Amino acid sequence: MLAYIIRRMAQSALVLLIVGLVAFAMFHFVGDPIDNMLGQERTADDIERLRKQLGLDRPFVVQYFKFLENAVQGNFGMSYRQGRPVIDILLERAPATLELAAVSGILAIVFGIALGVFTAIKRKGFAANAIMSVSLIGVSLPTFLIGILLIYLFSVELGWLPSFGRGNVVDLGGWSTGFLTTSGLKALILPSITLGLYQMTLIMRLVRSEMLEVLRQDYIRFARARGLRDRNVHFRHALKNTMVPVITVIGLQLGSIIAFAIITETVFQWPGVGLLFINAIQFVDIPVMAAYLMLISVMFVGINLIVDILYFFIDPRLRVDRTGGH
């Protein structure tokens, strides 16, 4: 098991190195950092001095490792547009995105699994069929349209909920939270539904099909043949087996929630890192783009790793031999 985790970690590190290379290449080839840092009045001397100072005269590989070293320490340089250290801007905006993603993720997982199980158990019922049909439209509906639709309904027509921003936030030692004020919580509702809905649909459809598969298995028939209660058969025997394949996908979905937050944040002008990233692309603010890329990669890779480790707690077969399973 330990060997397996170590190998997975090595693979994760490799992915991060490659992403780092992409980020570094962005710095190196897209726009000249000297151009960006020195104004119009510059001498050849200035350029040479800055080149040395930034280490741009050294070999590519050396520069790459220097870049990684800086990145690990959280040093991503200055934003071209805002003229402040990128890391400061990111940290300032991270809480907004993380709170939004957390609420959406929980919504997506809780409702996705619940509806998936429901539609699997009551496969032939009217409600289950209705849910499945609606979900097909949900998959074709672009996220930003869902957001606009919700704004139209709840902000424009009904006027119940705010259509943009985070509301009032409370600063808890550098972490600004919207959980503690009424306006903050109200502001969270529409964006988190928008962000969570698509993921919820995916999770629901997956849980349903996996559960239907599990319900066909012999051990479920045997459990029924032993007269176990339906509740027990469905939630203890079937659900647990359903979750094994579902967990990987849920892990990946959580990663995409952070990425899809870009869209939701734009629709709702939510002051998170996603909106920052979109603005960075519009203004070709390379350091912000690179830092965002690195940050989100670390998150993705981290989530993947956690999912792999979670397997060991859910599936006893893996604890003994990795090759086990079917």
Place this chain on the structure above:
Amino acid sequence: MSETPIPAQKSRLRAALESDLFYTFTRSPVAVVAAFVVLLMLLASVFAPLIAPTNPFDPASLNLMNGFTAPMAANDFTGDVFLLGTDDQGRDVFSTILYGMRISLFVGVSAVLFAMVLGITLGLLSGYLGGWVETIIMRTADVQLTFPSILVAMLIFGIAKGITPVEYRDQMAIWVLILAIGLSDWVQFARVVRGATLVEKNKEYVEAARLIGRGSGAIMLRHILPNVLSPVLVIATISLALAIIAEATLSFLGVGAPPTQPSLGTLIRIGQGFLFSGEWWILLFPATTLLALALSVNLLGDWLRDALNPRLR
């Protein structure tokens, strides 16, 4: 994909495809309606300059006085009537939608074609050649798959934009968009084609072609490629829906088609600004068009997948 002998293969494959497909097609009302909508929209896009009452991008044809005319209502100043109303600049919404759809479909179709060619080539190469070629291609695919394709497309768009000189950026935006969406979407094709290639390359007829001295390129193109076409077609259709949505999303976010060449996504971005002021038609019609387009292509893809290859899920 059965072991049909080489000479009869092409015609027989085509005949079977057409007859069976057509039969199941006519028996699926959803597919028929979806195909009709897609076809209608394709035609409307291609012939947009002929159908559209005005050319929304010809400043000469615009009258600012016509701004904010509601659908099917006479303008207060000029008395002009517009089927779907006008936007703030007095542009006919119906015309902008036709032109916008043209751009959305052009970007979507081009991006999918690009992804398809790239994916098929890389898939064939990695499946047929194996070794380090395969390792590099498939590892790259794995790393890329770790990230949602919309994010990959945004990054590529950002980088490409950074490389493009400022004065060309708007002009190049459409092509950059195609590149970005295409590059974010090749993995699916490569995986399927590689898988099929691995299966096909060990079959007798490929062995035979190799024995009579056919080159690798010829074998891949003449013998392996025809066998992977049906799954590729399915993926292409589903990818088209995703590409259209991706393009709309990017344009909506302001990192896609520029306002000078608005796609449906750009139009929705513009229309969102009038959500609170009551000019609902500027937003509603482009949004409905996009939804109808994406849903129809999606349904068509779903049906095609079930009809052509039930195992592909």
Place this chain on the structure above:
Amino acid sequence: MAAPVLSIRNLTVEIPTRHGILKPVDGVSYDIVGGEILGIVGESGAGKSMAGNAVIGLLSPPAHIAKGEIWLNGARVDQLKGEAMRRIRGKEIGMVFQDPLTSLNPLLRIGDQLVETMLTHLPISHAEAEKRAIAALEEVGIPGAAKRVNSYPHEFSGGMRQRVVIALALCAEPSLIIADEPTTALDVSVQAQIMALLKRLCRDRGTAVMLITHDMGVIAEAADRVAVMYAGRLAELGPVREVITAPRHPYTHGLMASTPLASKGQKRLHQIPGAMPRLDAVPDGCAFNPRCPYVQDKCRHAPGPTAEGNAAACWFPLVQEELS
């Protein structure tokens, strides 16, 4: 003879399809008394398993009981629905499936699976159930039961898993066990052990056993009586010895002649011409008539007489000199 534990009367299972109604079980009757093992034998598709599923109430829709009665310990159970039937499953009727590799939930410890089954049916405490779980594992011959109770299914071999399955089927002390091909998926060397175990446990407890198998060898070894099924109908019913040595139904005769029984020491196996009819193409009259070497006109029109007690469902039963 003691009152039967299980009594099936004229049981018919139907599956409605687009091509008409199929009858995988068609007018079958038999009894099983406590401590007795009744073998149900037949080719695949003959309706053996379907009859077992009907008894335990696990027919998968659209299959359903269309006619007939099932009596368990003097109570009629074929009309019980949902919750009432669930209480009987596991408590009154235990079931053993074919493949021990797939019949245990891979994610739950075997002890937990035993405990939950007992707690569902018996009024005992959790601690008591745990104690009984260990005892149950010991009884089916699992070494180191006290430790193994905490193991997961994948940590056992196939034979050991089938022992666990048997322990699970018996843990709530049912009066009837339905064993559906209990040894088919096992290594030949293990098959005899499992059969001996099943036989011993049921004799000791006086449990009735419905042993479903296609393997005449298993029947010959373990069963007291045997019911031969063909195309959903009972072809012959009788004590194992008699049926093996002096089959009266021509199908049974063919079946015996085509089975390699060590005791018979034949050189060359017989083959019945043709194949069992598909359920949507059962011929009129006796289902076996197209393949029967002794077919007469009557067989083509009237189904054979019902095989009840010790009888063959044949108009012209063979008067047998013993098979050599």
